[in-house]
Amino acid sequence: MEDSVKDVFELGYMRMIRFSLSTIAQWPNKNFGTKTRAARIQSGYHYILVTIIVVGECSCALYLWRNRKILDFFNIGHVYGNILMTALLIQRITLNFQNKYCSVLKKFASEFHLMHHAHKSDFAAKEHSRINRFCKIVTIVNHVQVACGLPMYLGVPHFNNIRAGMFSENRPANKTFEQSVYYELPFDCTTDVTGYYIMFFYNWYPAYNVCAAMCIIDVTIFVIVFHILGHLNVLMHNMKYFPRPSDENEQSEREYNEQAFGLLKDLVQHYQIIKEFMSDTSSAFDMTLFVYLAFHQLNGCVLLLELSSMKAEAIIKYGLLTFFTFQQLIQTSVIFEQISSKSEQLAHKVYGLPWELMDTKNRKIVLLLFTDVQKKLALKVCSIVPVGVTTMSAIIKTTISYFMLLNTIAK
Template sequence: MAKDKYVLQSPKDQRFYRNFATLATFLSVGNQEWWGYKKPNKVQIYHRRLACILSSQFKSFEKVMKLFMDKIHLYNYKDMNAFTRQVMNWAITHIINTYVCIMGCIILLVFNSLNYMLVFHIIGHIQMFKYKCKTEFSDTLSNNETRDLLISLIKEHSFIIEVFNNMKHAFGYYVTGNYCHNLLSDSFLLYQIMFGNKEDWLVYGLMVVVYLGGLIVMSLVLEEIRRESVDIADDVYSIPWQNMSISNQKILMMVLARSQPPLEFISAGGLRAGVQPTISIIKSTFTYYVMLKTSIKLN
């Protein structure tokens, strides 16, 4: 009963529309004054200068928003009671859709952040390993001290490889899925921009920027591991080994052999993640676009 009374209230008096108007004003996708509420405060005004959606700046957008409360909203019509149930169904559907979209974005954001956090900490361990190779060895160390340092290097390098392999297994399917998704979707988005309706250009253009932008960032981050690890062997070889004992030289040779291959992120399906696959995907995007364009012209 209380819910029915709430729905039958004037939309200007409903808390939902008051809060929604405040949020829209804060995000620069509306103005609460258009719906008959008080003027925006200073915080909203300053934030509106930072967040700006192009479509919300059109006069047509302002006109529609001003008409919503007095002309468009079903409250203004006598037969509104007949639509109460439909309005409630719309509200439930909209809430579920909003929840699913927001949670999906948050899940992907958090998962990406975890991946990047692990990557940057592995890079930090690689840099620490290289720093030890350059600074902690000298000709004044005894054989036992040198041996202990070499063993610590082996443990550190083994730890890096173990964590990196676990990370590849944990995030491999996600990285491969991201590459495959971009490989298929970017060409279709480009086609929609070129041959779709002009009013959809902004939407598809933003999608291309987001898709390719996320792929490029991920590729650069994963490529950084390979770039940092490619010269580990040189740093190991720079350790002053000439005056070491034979046993310590043999240990150093083990470290040198293990550090030869660079750490490359090989995701699910054997895909080598990095800059090169991204370049191939961008090339394939334009290839698929030309193929679609040619096939449609022939038909």
């Protein structure tokens, strides 16, 4: 059913992404020419959101500094984890201020999406349908992660408070309320019930923004990568089934070379479209990927440290979060690795073209294309380090090493 739609935003997963990005003010309405009241409200809300989150980050850091001598090692780790997640959030909620990010989303939706190329061949239409299914699944999975992670992270401290009798008439002596996020505040939220509930309900706001910024922007990048892979599959299919001359008479040879010239021109243009869009995507998300990988490097240590106590509340609170965090890293790396893998196959596909049956002009085109595809395609961090399985394994190894070091210090 979705394969027959004519507008990109009639696709369910594209509507979900647009709506979810709008909730954190990261959908570029201006670039799409949207001038509705909701778009104007979102534009103003964007500045409010950034201000609130930055103030919250400063307050959280101030709390850590002022209480550094009385907090135990694991509570310090908890606060550090919140600071790191908020730092990631700050970087991601400023994306909509960047022209490159806005331009890439506009170009993807209006030009690069496989819907705009599905009419070119039966295989392109099938690939469009296949990629749509992948995009739909990964979009739903990431939205489920937001729905599960949010109540788990905020609900466990509240449950711990109930179990500890913090809301009973005979409250335990020298006990304080446990919060999911701690701030330096002008009022008491650690022993006062009213103050506790104010912060408990407020914390749903930054927690949602963190979850959405992590999962929804990730899935936006995944969808873009899936469509890049779809384009590469179409390109390689066209190379694999490049026509050969039917017979060897002079007229047929001339007609074949004219046909081959047109098809080679299409192949070169298609490859240039893919390469140019990948360059734009790398440029738009290079800092995002850098902060993302740095976050996993540091936050992974903190999460493993929090889990090392092996207490039930720690496992409930941090277990799912740790699983989702490492799952996101592995998922991102494996998906990005597919681009490098497909790119390596391109040279073999170009060499497999029937160049020996072409005239000199067409052979020169094949040679130029063959030279061009030697350069491996990859989305890179700061245009230097390609994101893939190798990078992921290095991060996980280093994370475990740091965790073992910190765990030894804690003991």
